[in-house]
Amino acid sequence: MPSGLDRLLALPRFADDPAGAYRPGLDRVRALLGAMGDPHRAAPVVHVGGTNGKGSTASFVAAIATASGRRVGLLTSPTLLHPAEMARVDGVPQVEAFGAAADRWMEEAAAVGSSFFEAAVALAFVVFSQAEVDLAVVEVGLGGVEDATAVVDPAVTIVTSVGLDHTDVLGATRPEIARVKAGIAAPGVPFLHAVEGAETVAALEEEARRRGGVPERVRETVRLATEAEGLVIETERQSYGPVALGLPGAHQAWNAALAVRAVESLGLGVAGEAVERGLRDVVALAGLRGRSEAWVGDPRLVLDVAHNADGLRAALAAVAVPPGGRLHVLLGMMADKAIAEVADALRGVRIQTVPLDTPRALSAAALAARLRSAGLGDVTEAGGVADAIGAFREAAGAADRLLVTGSHRTVAEALRAFEDGAV
Template structure:
């Protein structure tokens, strides 16, 4: 496994700038998949694009499908702890020995095609799902949509979650421009479920759907929500959809914003899964156990309560705003807010800094690995420029930063760990997976 992982990690990786890894288009992934026997056509696919909430929404859809008895593959990115998290079956990462064998089998193909890391791991995800006998795959877009490698699929259903201003240098400077790129995953006649809350972006997605003859379902218009009750372990609410009424649905992901994601996932599941239209039980079971059934990590994970410690992979302004709102809602009155914070160079730091300043956070900047990460010293200076109270020290690692803040904070304070997947991945308290990889992978065939 170590050799296979090292090989894959040696492939070009997108670093948030105009580098060799960002080579949009489908030719390379198509060549890989052709050499593998076109595994992306082995089962129906639900294709999920968006800026915010797409990982959570994809995970909820997959969890409901698993609860409904479907053998469900889930491809998401990036991974937190190990590479095989990108290719999960019923919430469990692909076995290490399967990945090692698959890379060995197709090493010559990889060398000949020259894919990026993302293209290679996407192709391996499809191969794993096909060889493991998955009968449904939920696939999260990597970046954008129209030119993303995942757009090789011919989906049974498309989903577009809320759209924000992220990767603007590549996708466009406005919500509408980014929406057009995200809507590039829509296909003629294939239903689309929308969770797009920005009016201009939603109009673009609706227009693209109309031009393609794709039935358009804006989930918030089709699902009435009442009685939402957020708590540290998730959120509970009632919902009425075109199919039925759901009383006391509990989503095992914390944060009031997860109601919106759940509404989108619910409508997607109703449209895509016969079992859900026949019986509400998979919806209740899947949403409640989404972390276990989909293997999702790093979304408002509560790591302690005195002080309150919350880890979240929020890496743009909208995501950070949701994380800060959650911490504020559950922080004891009078408690201080501390934040361990690290970001990538390509992110909208001014917007995130203003949010931290508005919430009166005391911030400890952290050193993250890789050229894409903004150096901790530069991060601290930029935060101070926007009025953020920055602690004088710098954390060498996320683990060191968390230990430092736990010493600084009182029992009634709150600690938010956010800004990057890399930061959350470096926190030792975070459970690493919903389940261990299976001891043996599927048969690889001839």
């Protein structure tokens, strides 16, 4: 008889079957959580949405709370190596507890017609409840208003950014997408955001207020300064830092500011030292992978799960290429991405395209052809992620850098190749 984990992995997943996996509405997940005893109500929740930056911001919030001595559950997605990455407690995936919860509840999940994501979200809340976490930090999967995570009664809500991604289901313009993402707003609850663009901000805040949320644009309420020792974050309550953020890239500054304001808004009385430690040690404290992650033992390789034009621009900017070096990009992407905008973000770098093991992805040849048709000339095709990394390590100079990116799947295949000793 298949295990609960096997049954979970057999359910429709968005990365492989968007039409089968993306079924808006909360009835199924509410029914499953109800059968479980509503574990999503066991602890206060910080709910984090946005096009880019939501995983990093959620991790900053969780790391700060962990640094303050609290027990923290963190739910982010997609996963890289194991579904239990969606149920981390103090940064550690709860593999055994997640598997046991799947064994116990997958029959009920199947009975209500859950997708993979809906079932995994519910199982994560079971794990958090059993672990008696003091706080749960929950990243939106897709959109906001009808995402499976929207069953929570949040204490704080966050929208990091609004960009053009998943336009086939969320809307064709940034203001349209903003209204969907503002769907996580809750009556009387702080609604923090760092969104840019006057029309997009107006749409986001109008929808948040309509739902009773209390909008705060941190770009207007928080002052940032960069000093030699790191970032200084000054809120109306306190000044933090300077601190060297544990995630590279200028774009992480506002993600960190959102996290700080979220912790302040929770009223937990977290000391400045804990805030600074959480921002500095976020990778260890939150168990974060694939955000400008330098390959172990080989700083020439960097892994980043950026999967749209805005995310790729930020990922590229975060890679420090020494004098005399050249930046190479190993790129695998899904077919629903705006490749013309991606091409614009990638101008000036050497690109190798790779196939990904999912029917939703573009083949290496198709991706390369679309990049070339968008005006990029330095594009070649590789047979696979492991082969391409191996070839780079043999041929590249010490100052060259390889950014492995374009999808969670691209990064996951690189990590698996490393674990298997293939590279």
